[in-house]
Amino acid sequence: MDDRSQLPTIGPVLWYRDPRAAIAWLEKAFGFETRMVVDDGAGGVLHSELTLGDGYIMVVGPPKDSSVSPAAFGGRATQSVHVQLREGLDARCEQARAAGAVIEREPETQPYGDRVFTCRDLEDHPWSFGQTVQAMTPEEMAAATGRKIEAN
Numbered sequence: 001m002d003d004r005s006q007l008p009t010i011g012p013v014l015w016y017r018d019p020r021a022a023i024a025w026l027e028k029a030f031g032f033e034t035r036m037v038v039d040d041g042a043g044g045v046l047h048s049e050l051t052l053g054d055g056y057i058m059v060v061g062p063p064k065d066s067s068v069s070p071a072a073f074g075g076r077a078t079q080s081v082h083v084q085l086r087e088g089l090d091a092r093c094e095q096a097r098a099a100g101a102v103i104e105r106e107p108e109t110q111p112y113g114d115r116v117f118t119c120r121d122l123e124d125h126p127w128s129f130g131q132t133v134q135a136m137t138p139e140e141m142a143a144a145t146g147r148k149i150e151a152n
Contacts, residue, residue: 013060014059015068029098047060074124
């Protein structure tokens with residue numbers, strides 16, 4: 001992905017107290033690849049782009065003004081990053097665990113056809129990873145989950 005005009009439409013920005021350590025950890029734990037890092041001149045990161053599959057995130061910091069890391073609030077967060085994998089979910093969970101991720105939900109196949117695990121990173125950002133193991137229509141998902149599913 002050398003052409004920035006080809007970036008996906010949405011790319012979450014995650015604030016870290018130590019963004020350089022976070023970038024190295026995200027590579028090791030989740031398999032991200034660093035595409036770009038813009039130094040802020042004081043050891044921090046003004047902008048970065050990390051890719052995984054056809055998606056990307058931006059890691060910046062340290063936080064200032066109204067931006068914070070969940071670590072500043074005992075792990076409380078108002079968002080989570082979800083990564084949908086094509087394969088290798090269980091291996092990715094073990095890779096994350098080996099790097100020190102706190103696994104909150106072990107890999108488990110859900111009634112709607114995805115296998116999912118959730119974890120927290122080194123600064124308590126919540127992450128979820130999924131892999132479709134059985135493709136289902138919304139009607140099949142509703143029958144399997146007992147939930148009303150509205151889909152277009």
